Amino acid sequence: MDEVSSDRRDLHLERVTKRFGDFAAVDDLTLTVPQGSFFALLGPSGCGKTTTLRMVAGLEEPTQGRVLIGEEDITGLRPYKRPVNTVFQSYALFPHLTIFENVAFGLRRRGVKDYKAKTEQMLELVQLAPYGARKPAQLSGGQQQRVALGRALINEPGVLLLDEPLGALDLKLRRQMQIELKRIQTDIGITFVHVTHDQEEAMTMADTIAVMNHGVIEQMGAPGDLYENPQTTFVANFLGQSNLILSGVTDPAGDTVVVDCHGQKVGLDAARAHTTNGQGWLGVRPEKIFASAAGTEDHGDVNLLTGGRVTDVSFNGVSTQYLVGMPWGQELMVFEQNTGRRAPFRNGDGVDLAWSRSHSFLLDAVQDAHAGVITPEDAE
């Protein structure tokens, strides 16, 4: 990194648009990634996240808008002149070069004199020191992934771009690499921009997540904020799962907004009501709901929906997932830890559902309640 200049090297995208023909892959996107942060662009395939990344790398040219690092406008710079490196989804390791030569590639192109020592250090960092003389085809997927990471990191880029870097690894290895990536990022403090469709991966690693859909950012913030207080149905469904119940706002004034949920009154914090007139989607996460046998829960300070009936029970070890049919015909999801304090409910049991007021959110009713729901076809 440039040691003389101490000014911040934040990544800025200013009103960036990329059109392919009539289709706007990225639509008027403005975004700032602070230097040294771990930033995730999260969204389903085709949402424009990879296109955004490629524009930062210089592999695509924006139709409109500017890309800056610190004060420097890099919009028109060719890729090889940018202080940006990429870990490609396919790794794109050079098959004819050894691991050492792959990692040293960027330094040698820039004529760095002591590239040998630096390369050895980097191989050490990514735990591949004994493999320097091998060819990429002789390594496992996880090892190749680390070569790709080392090959990019060794250049100490202003921004490191990661394009679904763990997509090709199996689940267990992916979890391991997530922790590893996070450790390396914390150690060296380089800005990481990580593109992924895996919400769990984004939440595990990133300081800040931008959820993208149809070429725009739906919501941006810390993983906890996005999860606990989604502002759109897309975010509510794409990050984890949500119960969304159509409700009418009855009392929008004050610190607690009161809504009418099919005849039962429910309250929520005003800060979490993203619409306050007419109708809205009342949202609550399945694990926030406490189910109790009908009539045993005190109303008190919590929200309570009565008249539910268990329609499906699936036990999966640490927790049990219930589907609860409500009087108005909707089925709500409830996750319950298997603490063993009470026998699990069975199909047909009458239950009441309770949750804290601070765990509800209210979203605009014009939004599609199924936006961002992950169906089995999307899972890949």
Added chain:
Amino acid sequence: MTAMAGASDAAVAGETARRRGRGWLLLVPGMLYLAVFFLYPAVQLFLTSLYDPSGSYETGYALTWHFGNYVDAISSTWNLFVRSFLYAGIATVVCLALSYPLAYAIAFKAGRWKNVMLVLVIAPFFTSFLLRTLSWRTILADQGPVTGFLHAIAVLPEHGRLLATPVAVIAGLIYNFLPFMTLPLYASLDKVDHRLIEAAGDLYSNPFTGFRKVTFPLSLPGVVSGTLLTFIPACGDYINAELLGTPKQYMVGNRIQSAFLTEHNYPLAASLSIVLMAVVVVMVVLYVRRAGTEELV
């Protein structure tokens, strides 16, 4: 239970053995063909090269293990060997220089015209080799357009000609063997992953360095097979020298042809053929070792 497991193990082993057997079976037709049409003639050719040279078509030949045939062959025609390798070498280098950009353009830039361009590369094969070479006599003729143009721009002296010169023979070789260079080059360039070139750009290579460090090394298998497919047949070619040159441009192939078909000097023709084959094999082995293709993925 164990009996069943044992039985299924045996079944699996039997199945594996059967599969291996099937693999060998697939080799049989090709092997048989090679044995009958390559191995047997090659042995026959080698024996012929050791016949008594005093024999003739009328009196018959005797196998006398006359290794002196080789001494005669080499001492009388070494200059033809040198010329053959020189012409073939020049033709190969020029073919490579012409084909590489062409193959590169087809592989990377042709887009939907790719197949059309590939068909155009092999289109000359629809006409006979002999006819195409004959037509080059017209193209390079003394009163022809090419000669006329070269006179006009004073590249050729006033009475200079193209036909019956080494230039004509080498040009003919280049023309005839160009597709054999282009197609393997195209095949290996087409396989080069574009993402690797993007990665090179991402790692501070300008387009030229990216080509030098990534694209070209990855196309080396095509370069090696293209040069072999051009150089080897060009070494033994005699049609181009025959039709576009004079005896002064004759290559070793011409001598072999006349020894076999005109003079019926079978021992000489056979020993020339064996020497040509041996030298080419040695050159190819050295070349492939040097190019180190076995290390390329």
